[in-house]
Amino acid sequence: MKLHTKMMQRLTSLWTSGITRASLGLAILCGMAPEALAGGKRWGPVPFASDFGYRFEDLFWLITWLCVGSFSIVVIMILIPSVRDRYKPGRKAHFDHGASLKDKRLATVISAATFLVLDAWVLVIAMTDLREAWWNIPESEEAGVYEVEVLAQQWAWNFRHKGADGKFGTADDILQMNELTVPNGRSVSFQGTSKDVIHSLFIPAMRFKKDFNPGDINSVWFKPITAGNYTILCAELCGYAHYQMFGELHVLESDTFDNWAADASELGVAAYDSEDTEARWAWDWKE
Amino acid sequence: MTSAAISLPKEGIKSRVNTTLGMVFFIGSWSMSFGTLFLAFAVLRQRSGVWPPVGIALPSLPMATLATAVLIASSVAFHRALQGIDAKDSNAVRADGLGLPWIIGLVTGVAFALLQGWLWMDLMAAGRNPSSGLYESLFYGLTWVHALHVGIGLLSLLWATIGLAAGRYGSHRFSTINNIVIFWHFVDVVWIVLYLAFFIF
Amino acid sequence: MSGDHIHAEPTNFFRKHVFSVDHKVIAKQFLWFGLVWLGIGGIMAMLIRWQLANPGDPVPVIGSFLFPRTGGVIDPATYNTLFTMHGTIMIFLGLTPLIIGCVGNWAIPLMIGARDMIFPLLNCLSFWTVFAGGCVGFYSLFVPLGATEAGWTGYPTLSTTVNGLGSGETLWAIAVFLIGASSIMGGINYMTTVIRLRAPGMTWGRLPLTVWGLFLTSALNVLFIPVIGSAMLLLIMDRVFGTTFFVPASIMQGGGGGDPILYQHLFWIFGHPEVYILILPAWGIIGDLLSFFARKPAFGYRAQVGAMTAVTVLSAVVYGHHMFTTGLSAMLGESFMLLTMIISVPAEILFFSWLHTIWRGNIRFTVPMLWSVGVIFVFGLGGLTGIYCATIGTDIFLHDTYFIVGHFHLTMAASALFAAFGAIVFFFPKMFGRMMSPLLGKLHFWLTIIPLVSVFCMMFVMGYAGMPRRYYDHTSMEFLASLQHMNKAATHMAFLLGSAQLIFVFNFIKSRWFGKPASTNPWEVGTLDWQTETPLPHYNFKDIPTVVTGPHEFSHPALPEGRDWISMTEELPSA
Numbered sequence A: 001m002k003l004h005t006k007m008m009q010r011l012t013s014l015w016t017s018g019i020t021r022a023s024l025g026l027a028i029l030c031g032m033a034p035e036a037l038a039g040g041k042r043w044g045p046v047p048f049a050s051d052f053g054y055r056f057e058d059l060f061w062l063i064t065w066l067c068v069g070s071f072s073i074v075v076i077m078i079l080i081p082s083v084r085d086r087y088k089p090g091r092k093a094h095f096d097h098g099a100s101l102k103d104k105r106l107a108t109v110i111s112a113a114t115f116l117v118l119d120a121w122v123l124v125i126a127m128t129d130l131r132e133a134w135w136n137i138p139e140s141e142e143a144g145v146y147e148v149e150v151l152a153q154q155w156a157w158n159f160r161h162k163g164a165d166g167k168f169g170t171a172d173d174i175l176q177m178n179e180l181t182v183p184n185g186r187s188v189s190f191q192g193t194s195k196d197v198i199h200s201l202f203i204p205a206m207r208f209k210k211d212f213n214p215g216d217i218n219s220v221w222f223k224p225i226t227a228g229n230y231t232i233l234c235a236e237l238c239g240y241a242h243y244q245m246f247g248e249l250h251v252l253e254s255d256t257f258d259n260w261a262a263d264a265s266e267l268g269v270a271a272y273d274s275e276d277t278e279a280r281w282a283w284d285w286k287e
Numbered sequence B: 001m002t003s004a005a006i007s008l009p010k011e012g013i014k015s016r017v018n019t020t021l022g023m024v025f026f027i028g029s030w031s032m033s034f035g036t037l038f039l040a041f042a043v044l045r046q047r048s049g050v051w052p053p054v055g056i057a058l059p060s061l062p063m064a065t066l067a068t069a070v071l072i073a074s075s076v077a078f079h080r081a082l083q084g085i086d087a088k089d090s091n092a093v094r095a096d097g098l099g100l101p102w103i104i105g106l107v108t109g110v111a112f113a114l115l116q117g118w119l120w121m122d123l124m125a126a127g128r129n130p131s132s133g134l135y136e137s138l139f140y141g142l143t144w145v146h147a148l149h150v151g152i153g154l155l156s157l158l159w160a161t162i163g164l165a166a167g168r169y170g171s172h173r174f175s176t177i178n179n180i181v182i183f184w185h186f187v188d189v190v191w192i193v194l195y196l197a198f199f200i201f
Numbered sequence C: 001m002s003g004d005h006i007h008a009e010p011t012n013f014f015r016k017h018v019f020s021v022d023h024k025v026i027a028k029q030f031l032w033f034g035l036v037w038l039g040i041g042g043i044m045a046m047l048i049r050w051q052l053a054n055p056g057d058p059v060p061v062i063g064s065f066l067f068p069r070t071g072g073v074i075d076p077a078t079y080n081t082l083f084t085m086h087g088t089i090m091i092f093l094g095l096t097p098l099i100i101g102c103v104g105n106w107a108i109p110l111m112i113g114a115r116d117m118i119f120p121l122l123n124c125l126s127f128w129t130v131f132a133g134g135c136v137g138f139y140s141l142f143v144p145l146g147a148t149e150a151g152w153t154g155y156p157t158l159s160t161t162v163n164g165l166g167s168g169e170t171l172w173a174i175a176v177f178l179i180g181a182s183s184i185m186g187g188i189n190y191m192t193t194v195i196r197l198r199a200p201g202m203t204w205g206r207l208p209l210t211v212w213g214l215f216l217t218s219a220l221n222v223l224f225i226p227v228i229g230s231a232m233l234l235l236i237m238d239r240v241f242g243t244t245f246f247v248p249a250s251i252m253q254g255g256g257g258g259d260p261i262l263y264q265h266l267f268w269i270f271g272h273p274e275v276y277i278l279i280l281p282a283w284g285i286i287g288d289l290l291s292f293f294a295r296k297p298a299f300g301y302r303a304q305v306g307a308m309t310a311v312t313v314l315s316a317v318v319y320g321h322h323m324f325t326t327g328l329s330a331m332l333g334e335s336f337m338l339l340t341m342i343i344s345v346p347a348e349i350l351f352f353s354w355l356h357t358i359w360r361g362n363i364r365f366t367v368p369m370l371w372s373v374g375v376i377f378v379f380g381l382g383g384l385t386g387i388y389c390a391t392i393g394t395d396i397f398l399h400d401t402y403f404i405v406g407h408f409h410l411t412m413a414a415s416a417l418f419a420a421f422g423a424i425v426f427f428f429p430k431m432f433g434r435m436m437s438p439l440l441g442k443l444h445f446w447l448t449i450i451p452l453v454s455v456f457c458m459m460f461v462m463g464y465a466g467m468p469r470r471y472y473d474h475t476s477m478e479f480l481a482s483l484q485h486m487n488k489a490a491t492h493m494a495f496l497l498g499s500a501q502l503i504f505v506f507n508f509i510k511s512r513w514f515g516k517p518a519s520t521n522p523w524e525v526g527t528l529d530w531q532t533e534t535p536l537p538h539y540n541f542k543d544i545p546t547v548v549t550g551p552h553e554f555s556h557p558a559l560p561e562g563r564d565w566i567s568m569t570e571e572l573p574s575a
């Protein structure tokens, strides 16, 4: 019995020593080390390839630094009393209800400052970004806008281009599945809906996503600035094969793209089957 | 028993306030529930172009109006029945409570339930069932939920009637009967909103 | 008997332990119930993590028992069911029963000086309704045509018959409805009790912060659970009777019909307040515990109450931030973004108050204190990352990625869980008459907070790297396969986190029956619950106490040498 008590005491004092706890924490973090140190891994997003992509990155890192700053203050305010104000018998804590005028003023000033620095700053930039970029969906008449209709379904992306005649819903439309080819440097404007459940068009490299809901048409746009191949994902849970609902975006330089589009439109006419009602989905572009 | 040794808690004295307060919160909660249904109604109605849909059989307006009148009458009758009660002792409550107004309230309440049933049968007979379309979804869906509360209300009222006849309600249990009638008024108000939503606006 | 609110002590077993109307017994029922479901939800989390780190590999040891049909492999349908039920269980059957059902039932009557809840029978009904909801939810896992797979949010049309006819989804909706009904009953009971049964002298300004938190939560429960209740009814009708509230006609056939986005509005009108339903009691609990163990008055008591009330009100008008990518109009989107940002002001006041409460205290780092400081830490991380989610410019990318998963687990799940652990350890001595082992408690704390923070901070990186949530397998395409190393690391941490909970289970069971007997007021605090005998008599208080002092008068200068606390029933000596 006595031995037991003694051992418990030993254990307790060992535990309370900061070194034990620090080394324990370190050991746990080392558990993550093998994965962390192995090379050839990605630790962040792929570089952005749309003209508004930088806005996301800038805003993300602005918020990150604001958060790091504020959270550091919180951690310091936890650590200082944790070390300095540990319990000592006989010592009395500082008696303070924090209800004095001075405290109230301080709290007001700090929360106002927080709002202005943390929120208002971010808010103003975000509003500007939205109006100049994500919500600034180009009008049809604008020069150089490239329009695509999207029909999402379990579990595939269907894309429809106007084809040679410049109209949706005609025989020369270009149909693509799980693959989308667009010209570099032109605004690509989407209108999309879904056949069955909600899906969300997510192109990480272009820094945007938009839900496509059954029964409704949603619009979204982006302007690629770098030719290349990028991943298209579905970001909204859509059932069994949600994780396999991915496709590829090909951004081609404009002359290559024009050749591709002309060929594809001809192929579209050749493959057109007026009996196949399933394949004839399309709608008039909504302004 | 241990409770004999302890002093009478102050809460017992004001029990009528307590249960009424609880009932008020309940009604608030139920209002949010029906408010949600009416919000759904408003949104879905807004989305559909033509309202009410044309060219199909709709629930009968005269019968619905009659049902509304009957339910209002029921509420008024129960209100009168409670007004007549001076909740001093259970015998007085029995004598005052189980009068003509109470009986009228009960009969009109049952009549409303029958009329509601008729409205459904009539619509079904015209070939309109819950899966026929958005209008039917809303009509059946909302009236079902309401009818469920009518059912609960009627059962409680029946239970209260039996209790009244047995002389179970005196001063301290008067709040039970009061709360049941409050609930019934609530059911009434919800129906009026339903009626206005489907038949008037 | 007429005016006597206290029910007589039950004599038969059923009345005493099963269908009891005594708030103390019901609190313990909620405790066991919540812990069991926390365990089930936790095992589901471990299975999810296993699948993510080792996609398609059979689950070791328990796999062939759990999934005999596939030889221990989790298939995509099962995976969807797992994360759906993990969310539903943790929120509705794990945390809610613990932090509201157990803590509320235990703390409210005892802290305000009442002999029981005001409607004891309703209280009993509330527990057995949530119990029934749990049973229905559990049963839904085993129905023939498939369990729910639509996520805990149950968005139509995925949750309607468009996706499948399995009755699991319908049963899931019924379960949520029942659990909601239980919360409403509890909420009405708590509110009325706090309003009507406070002991003489227990003014609103002397109410312990725990009670304030629970009171505000109850108001949210009463007002917003009915919204999801109705949404569930509409969903059930769509599934069972073929109505079309949430099922639209196809665009190609001219559109019209129901609206799946309507459901999202209804769900989040409830769903956002639900976050605060779980977090308000947590704030209240730590507001008290920080003061109790720092041996200092709660800094800015009124400010804290005001901030919590402000959040309660604001919670009703910010829900749109869950729907920024659904095609919400620009005007609505911007309004919701602004309103959401405003929440950071009361949150800031709370942080300010908590940090000042421990500043220059005489801090006793007991286990409940560790958990309380832990709440400040994880809620700080979670709250700040909320800025990314509230800002549409960043949410447009981060929405439905692991960033969100990390954010809400830290904000809501971890904060509520930590506060629940703190409260359990804190109330344990009065509940069971024994102390929980502080050594095991501290070990449990450190082995929980370190891996927990690692897991969810890892998820911030994954989300920023563009990894969508609710994916069965991230290795099937190159874009995500290059992030798999983070999945593996997160899984290792998660397993550590999961196994650390065994320490708590062991400590809880061991202390429940073999712990060191507790004195009547082991933490030396002044609130009414600790001024009672241990074990508690059936009627709690022989005489209803009269309150003359606030709950947090620690280290008052007028107190005699060697004593730093005073009971709420004692007059402060005039200095």
Ligand SMILES: [Cu+2]
Binding pocket: A199, A200, A234, A235, A236, A237, A238, A239, A242, A243, A245
């Ligand atoms: Cu999907």
Ligand SMILES: [Cu+2]
Binding pocket: C271, C272, C275, C318, C319, C321, C322
């Ligand atoms: Cu929210």
